[in-house]
Amino acid sequence: MSDQGLLRLLLEAFRAVDGRVGEALDRGAAGLSPGHASALIIIDRGGTRLTDLAGRAGITKQAMMQVVDDLESGGYVRRQPDTRDARAKVVKLTAKGVRERAEARRVISSVEARARRQLGARRFEALRDALEALADGEA
Amino acid sequence: MSDQGLLRLLLEAFRAVDGRVGEALDRGAAGLSPGHASALIIIDRGGTRLTDLAGRAGITKQAMMQVVDDLESGGYVRRQPDTRDARAKVVKLTAKGVRERAEARRVISSVEARARRQLGARRFEALRDALEALADGEA
DNA sequence: AAAATTAGTAAAGATACTTGACGATCTCCC
DNA sequence: GGGAGATCGTCAAGTATCTTTACTAATTTT
Numbered sequence: 001m002s003d004q005g006l007l008r009l010l011l012e013a014f015r016a017v018d019g020r021v022g023e024a025l026d027r028g029a030a031g032l033s034p035g036h037a038s039a040l041i042i043i044d045r046g047g048t049r050l051t052d053l054a055g056r057a058g059i060t061k062q063a064m065m066q067v068v069d070d071l072e073s074g075g076y077v078r079r080q081p082d083t084r085d086a087r088a089k090v091v092k093l094t095a096k097g098v099r100e101r102a103e104a105r106r107v108i109s110s111v112e113a114r115a116r117r118q119l120g121a122r123r124f125e126a127l128r129d130a131l132e133a134l135a136d137g138e139a
Numbered sequence: 140m141s142d143q144g145l146l147r148l149l150l151e152a153f154r155a156v157d158g159r160v161g162e163a164l165d166r167g168a169a170g171l172s173p174g175h176a177s178a179l180i181i182i183d184r185g186g187t188r189l190t191d192l193a194g195r196a197g198i199t200k201q202a203m204m205q206v207v208d209d210l211e212s213g214g215y216v217r218r219q220p221d222t223r224d225a226r227a228k229v230v231k232l233t234a235k236g237v238r239e240r241a242e243a244r245r246v247i248s249s250v251e252a253r254a255r256r257q258l259g260a261r262r263f264e265a266l267r268d269a270l271e272a273l274a275d276g277e278a
Numbered sequence: 279a280a281a282a283t284t285a286g287t288a289a290a291g292a293t294a295c296t297t298g299a300c301g302a303t304c305t306c307c308c
Numbered sequence: 309g310g311g312a313g314a315t316c317g318t319c320a321a322g323t324a325t326c327t328t329t330a331c332t333a334a335t336t337t338t
Contacts, residue, residue, distance in 0.1 A: 198326070
């Protein structure tokens with residue numbers, strides 16, 4: 001472990017944080033993977049269209065379909081027709097979904113809080129900044 | 140875009156950098172994915188055992204097997220018996236492998252250099268530090 | 279020399295995506 | 309008002325990258 005390339009470092013950091021979220025979710029007995037949890041927390045109170053979810057998550061709508069299918073068969077969300085657009089449907093949280101989203105938020109917050117504690121607020125914010133810059137990566 | 144959780148931020152940053160490496164490798168006409176390139180550059184001059192490669196990459200030896208299988212059928216490496224241990228084999232670069240490793244290094248360096256330029260040396264080093272801390276993440 | 283460990287491998291499957299195609303519906307523009 | 313083209317959700321299939329389980333052969337430990 002040590003002086004690796006940026007690429008591996010990014011991946012390792014992601015995996016470490018992702019792993020911690022996964023463990024904490026297991027302990028919380030939610031039947032959710034980190035990926036499912038991440039999807040759950042980007043659904044609005046009023047429900048969100050599939051394509052919007054995909055856009056927020058930065059993946060294709062087909063990929064988001066599979067996530068939503070899982071969430072639906074797990075009883076976390078249901079699909080309702082969108083009253084304003086007959087093509088569209090709205091992905092909406094069930095009561096269980098609302099509960100688990102809260103749990104997911106708690107878990108994710110606590111993992112982030114731990115990271116922040118570990119790094120110190122200053123370095124943590126610097127990290128976020130740098131990551132955003134990399135992700136946007138103009139140039 | 141914007142104020143997302145740490146997890147997504149890490150993933151997005153990884154994907155952005157990974158994507159840039161992939162594009163540059165394509166342009167360089169190496170038939171390598173970023174993952175293959177990353178594997179290629181951790182092989183020592185004298186050759187390296189599969190298990191050691193897996194350890195360096197932080198994946199299982201079975202996963203590394205598949206990568207090495209790909210590299211071997213692409214003609215980048217070959218497997219030789221290890222003279223000191225009849226169980227073991229040494230993964231060794233072919234002439235083509237040596238060439239492509241050099242290309243991979245150039246590409247990865249240039250992407251990292253670009254990131255460093257984008258962030259400034261100071262923030263870049265801070266990023267590396269923070270990522271390492273996260274990855275090691277002693278509770 | 280028996281017991282436990284380690285190196286490589288095979289096989290299967292999980293995960294998390296992708297691309298391509300398609301019908302139904304909506305929007306734009308003449 | 310009506311056709312051209314875009315968009316929404318979906319089905320289907322495929323890909324990349326990893327994991328778990330299981331096994332043989334060789335080595336090290338005791």
